[in-house]
Amino acid sequence: MTLLHQLQQAIGTATLLSHPAELESYAWDNTGIRLRPDAVVLADTAEQVAATLRCCQAAGVAVTPRGAGTGNVGGALPLQGGVVLSLQRMNRIREINRQDRVAVVEPGVVHADLQQALRPMGLCWPPDPTSTRSCTVGGNLAMCAAGASAVRWGVTRDWVLGLEAVTADGRLLRSGGRTTKGVVGYDLTRLLIGSEGTLAVITAATLQLAPRPEARRSLRALFGSVAAAAEAVAQIMAEGETPAAVELLDTATLALLRRMGTLALPQQAQAMLLLEVCGTAATVDLLAADLEQRLERCAPLELQRARSAEEVESIWQARAALSPALKKYAPKRINEDVVVPVSQLAALVTGLERLSHDSGIPMVSFGHAGNGNLHVNLLVNPADQAIMDRAMVVLQQLFALVLSLQGTLSGEHGVGLQKRDFIAQELDPVALVLQQQIKKVFDPAGILNPGKALPLPSS
């Protein structure tokens, strides 16, 4: 009670929610887990963020920063109750500058809204998470979320020049700057990106922009096996210009597409690659022809260049609809985000088929194959405890496989709550100790998104 009063005094005109029905709206994310906070602050300004943190640190209350709640690992869930700090109302695009190729935005700006504002200026921000229509830039930064275009353009951390953020004790900090080169001071910008709101709360970001490609072409290649498609990816990545997207859809994914009825697919197709090239109006068809030739050498069952803008749109809409469709067809899915070096992709997909066969748990895998990044979905029935137990064993086997192939447990979804207890298997122990010490530097009281991103300290 006292905290609520103190909070309301501290945050001034910002909205404080405490009614159970209102709190319920901030108790979920894309994991399906529900954890209700004790209060929600809807901040409008960095000053209100700072006031919230000062107040909560003094009271020893946990603060969980939150964007749009589209995360897949529970990063926005208030594990210890306390305050959810929503940044959705901080959604101003403060500035876009063409010559400097920068946009200064607040964390609550929806990803697609930013891209729409940039389009008329011939610019884009290269990171492209599939949840573009709802996810926020702040969430993209917190998780270092990427997407299909990372194979060509790099990941989120490569497209941020500077940050404004608030530390756990409510001090405003600025890192980086507005220039595309700069080496003064340690790189706090990239330390905060991907730190999942456990070090500071980002209140503004200076984003580096790229010229929006003038023209795009999409190609679709079908293969008789997932391993053959994976081998083709490795071959494509070993030479020549990097495509703007190299997406892989496995056998179970094609079955799902057939069920959705959106794409006509020959029966013998067991895997699909979706590729994209981009360039100028003058060069794009040459680039597409070059990629087509390289793909032909991988001996696909069928290779098609999309003939029209509509066909391109329908291909990529089918790709974007996969995750929502899975929700519809399976009672529950466990959604993984593993990555292996591209040369190991065929070994990964072969291993996945074996794990699924041996366990009897259906798996649907698709994703950003040019980065070796696959979203592996285990379809399970949460009411069947035997299945759930078996799924936990399979997950552990999957992680062991990925690490044995020199991969990582998350490419873009983050660690959050869901991967927290597994990442000590991946992280170097000395690096982990240093990370825990860095957490203490930024958040000595441990109020910022506790229980996320790092393993719990062994006591």
Next chain:
Amino acid sequence: MTLLHQLQQAIGTATLLSHPAELESYAWDNTGIRLRPDAVVLADTAEQVAATLRCCQAAGVAVTPRGAGTGNVGGALPLQGGVVLSLQRMNRIREINRQDRVAVVEPGVVHADLQQALRPMGLCWPPDPTSTRSCTVGGNLAMCAAGASAVRWGVTRDWVLGLEAVTADGRLLRSGGRTTKGVVGYDLTRLLIGSEGTLAVITAATLQLAPRPEARRSLRALFGSVAAAAEAVAQIMAEGETPAAVELLDTATLALLRRMGTLALPQQAQAMLLLEVCGTAATVDLLAADLEQRLERCAPLELQRARSAEEVESIWQARAALSPALKKYAPKRINEDVVVPVSQLAALVTGLERLSHDSGIPMVSFGHAGNGNLHVNLLVNPADQAIMDRAMVVLQQLFALVLSLQGTLSGEHGVGLQKRDFIAQELDPVALVLQQQIKKVFDPAGILNPGKALPLPSS
């Protein structure tokens, strides 16, 4: 004495130098300052690096890591004496993998040697410092050194996937990994890159590679004023495909080129832009034609596309020869590395002309204009104390100008010793405190490259 014996015991077969004549060879860098260490360790392995650090930490002796000594800010100079830890013998390329597009290299690998090893595989590592023939990859990482290609490909930090490093107390740590996506744990990789050997000593790096562009074309545009050339840069960067290089040479630089006699230049030319495009054999001429059209709209005095490989070579050789030539023609130069947002480049060059005119100190400026990064050289006579005093005033005015234009004091040379006392003007005070705390986490005893990269703590 005791330390020398302890060191030799600790490092086993590694070479320990302590003879004054030998130490002299490790007392310099590109600044011209000489500071002799008390001993030099030539390490062959990460274990020897660790043993050196353990021994020196126990003795409370400073350790200055050193690559090829090509740095411009005194980063490799042993400010407090102690041990210089040379990594030049750790020069193995451990692995190159085409499909994964990675190279695993030791810090002493010379930049050009790496590029030569990558060329037959159709790959490159995009960072391209002008000192490629002598600088080491370890030095590139320590300073986050970039070069001309950063305008298109990004900077060094964008092309590193993982690091192996040794902490101040001699523990081996691994950060990042081998995949092009990965978000597990805080980003220690980028925290170490650009930290100038003050946090840990890098003993190996997993570098991300890019396909080597099949074809390149160079363009040369001459302008009647530096401001007109700077305006053209802003216009080129505001639209269309990003060139692979956008270099600016100012009036004094053209005078130097005329004196060197390498390029024939019309008398009215006061500034030059050198630009490059890259693409496939099929697309490169289309891209060059597109850039040529965009440049024409900037109304240059003269615009030439290099007709032959020899002509391209001679243009870029002239560019690379500028720094060495300056050494020849001026008794001493103070070499700055400022950056401003591209939209402010014309304001910067106008300000530079005014500063030079008002102070009577000749300045030669050239550099990576597409990133807003200019190397400003103040030509001074170190024997003339009045000039040297005036130069210090001009430097302070230059930094004030750069910061007023939202720029940074260093784009790629780093802070080292030379900029240390100025960067508190640029860094946010809260960010600075956090950086000093991070330094304490990695190096509580303060033995790693003391007095570099960060301002001295105010006592």
